[in-house]
Amino acid sequence: MSENIESTLKDECGLVKDRPIIVGVSGGPDSLCLMETLRQAGYPIIVAHFDHQLRQESGQDARMVEKIAARLMLACVVDGADVRAYADQEKLSLEEAARNLRYRFMFKLARERNAQAVAVGHTADDQVETILMHFLRGSALTGLKGMSFCSLIKTFDAEIPIIRPLLKMWREETVVYCAVNGLRPHYDSSNDSLNFQRNRVRHLLIPNLESYNPKFREAVLHMSESLKGDYAFVMETLDQAWQESVIAKNDEVVTFDSDLLSDYSIGLQRNLVKHAMQFLRPEVDISFSVLERATNMINSSGLSSRVDLKGGMRMFRELGNVYICTLNAELPFNLWPQMIGNDPVSISIPGQVSLAGGWKLSTEIWRIPALAREQARQNEDQFQVWLDAENLSGQFELRTRRQGDRFAPLGMDGHSQKLSDFLVNEKMPLRAREYWPLLCVGDEILWVPGYRSAHPYRLKTTSRSIVYFSVTRPLDKFRE
Secondary structure, three states: OOOOHHHHHHHHOOOOOOOOEEEEOOOOHHHHHHHHHHHHOOOOEEEEEEEOOOOOOHHHHHHHHHHHHHHOOOEEEEEEOOHHHHHHHHOOOHHHHHHHHHHHHHHHHHHHOOOOEEEOOOOHHHHHHHHHHHHHOOOOHHHHOOOOOEEOOOOOOOOOOEEOOOOOOOHHHHHHHHHHOOOOOOOOHHHHOOOOHHHHHHHHHHHHHHOOOOOHHHHHHHHHHHHHHHHHHHHHHHHHHHHHHEEEEOOOEEEEEHHHHHHOOHHHHHHHHHHHHHHHOOOOOOOHHHHHHHHHHHOOOOOOOEEEOOOOEEEEEEOOEEEEEEOOOOOOOOOOOOOOOOOOEEOOOOEEEEOHHHOEEEEEEEOOHHHHHHHHHHOOOOOEEEEEOOOOOOOEEEEOOOOOOEEOEOOOOOOOEEHHHHHHHOOOOHHHOOOOOEEEEOOEEEEOOOOOEEHHHOOOOOOOOEEEEEEEOOHHHOOO
């Protein structure tokens, strides 16, 4: 037995001795070794056995575990399910279906018993096999670093960790430990079946690779330890970039600042996208091709684009934001100005009008034409405008678009076009168009805030009657 197991339990797994631990015990040498190690170390444990019902003798395994637990005076809970039927129903592999049902049972039990952790008997051999399986799938650093002593699987529980105290012990060591401590593991014939990928890696791939390097398993384990250090560095960098570039997030949408996201390296972009996807759907396995599609969109020159990701998630760009969201997500509207309903709103000068999402339109009269022209020339903010009101008669108002609206944008020498065509050409987000505020007098559109003013009412050297409009939203509203 490893001399450092006590420090592993306390320091790596974060265990205390005044709360129970759910221990997954199949009856094999690894799980029995884990159970006895925790018991001898003085931790209160509850034995949990899940019958997958994949073998005729699986019921005998359950009874054997119960007998061992009873002999050692340990609490024991047994459950089971038809894994094969569940796999067919959910269209999962047998391995994935078994894991889902087994973990669901153990974490449910952990919540019921106020347990501090769920413990499983993964060994150094399991670590090597897991890393190779991730390698065969083309995994990134997250997969190649392997399993950790302590981690959260948010799919099953966001607070109770899963612990793997035996990650530095080899399988043959657990067999010896059981023999020394009078424990008789059962033999699981399914471990020999080549129908399972893990068994093919264990019985075929690893022995073949050991013909090239007799210490291949040790080499993979050392690589895992090295990559964990690299991963910690990457996560620190990722966390900083996440704090900088994420504007808002909830259970359905993660919103990035498009400019900041585009400035990061491709590698950091991939990790940010992956982190956002895992934030929304922790259970989704994310491949390199999915991340490649995402980074291609981030770095494309188009102002408006979208891409399907995986697991019912999509990614798209609108104005200065990049969204990663679920298909039925309720997307935010308060990142641009929107009318509250379709009724026109009269504007007093000077005055102020409230819009949806905390946006406001403010108006005032400028009585120094030269200053107004200078400010207009220097202005780069499309949400403020100075207009020549000399030939305007009637009530200023804000309204939404109407059927048949036409607009004469600045720079087109007074030539008008369909408002719908203008909005398409300017790539205004489709879902924002219905309630986008338009500054009008009568049927004439004077300004589309955020885009352009009407050419006939631009400031001229002869302008004397000048009205200023600005659309703003409190700065503290941008980040939520």
